[in-house]
Amino acid sequence: MKYFQLRNGQTLMIRKAKIEDASRIIDYINKVCKETENLTFGEGEFGITADKEAEFIEAVSKSENQLMICAYIEEKLVGQLVFAGGHRPRIMHTGEFSITVLKEYWGLEIGTEFIKYLINWAKETRIIRKINLKVRSDNNRAVKLYKSLNFVFEGTISREFFINGKFYDSIHMGIEID
Template identity: 45%
Template sequence: MIQYRTLKNNLPLTIRSAERSDAEQILAFFNEIGGESENIPFGPGEFGINIDEKITFIDQSIASPTQLVLIAEVSDEIAGMLTFNTSKRPRLQHAGEFGISVRRKYWHIGIGSHLLAYLIDWAKQTRTIRKINLRVRVDNDAAISLYEKYGFTKEGMITRDMSIHGEFIDAYLMGLPIDHSAP
């Protein structure tokens, strides 16, 4: 499902699932954003996934009804991404975790909101996903506000989730139940 939206600065936004041909641009995106934010679990050049692994990951997500690799595109450039995964095990397949990132130059114009709204609509349509989880640094106010805006609540906290420059950073576990009204 491709979505077309207009951003707060009036630029057109396209949200779509990743394809094999995006693999190289996706790696460049992650390598770039690793140096733009200390709110994600890797620094510049630390993404640690090569092109073949990325292609395999995209193929798996296309084949799986409970995985999603989303690209937010502005002017043919990857401006943001959201990745959602569940376990394949039947007892765990109803719940998955996502990660989201937007290139710094595109922050605050609504891309994160559009990506998250897409994920929630998609999850409802799967009929399989019943819970969306995430973890976020306790001091990442922008991301926490974004998640709370879409109904996520804090469910727990883990200590020493990341270690950056010798400092341990705690994380909140947040979640959103996905329930369907009767048909």
């Protein structure tokens, strides 16, 4: 568990997800997917129940190369990061993460603290040697954040997203953990 002072003076707590967070996480996801078009799913498309989320949290907690962390301000869930490492020996050292923050908390460096936590965790595991991500190519704010934390551009995939009748490319980025 880590605590951070945000720009607005509030205290942010980041901790690993717990099984009892499952319902709260589903409610959070149902809210955050309405706030942005930058996710791989939209409103009503997540399709996971609280029970399935609890099973996922339990599986992640038992894995050496997976991580799910939540950000809280007081008792309010304001952000989440999920890192999924590879399941086979040849790719266990690498994985991809997703990150979300409630829109009202954008710009307070919650995403920065999440990614720093992830990088430190990866170093501590001594298993994770590469962290990958993909981001919509027009999400300039996120790309700027990832670059500031030393993620490097690794390629573009055309037409990765199809939202409201329009295609969007994705940028793939990564950071090596040594």
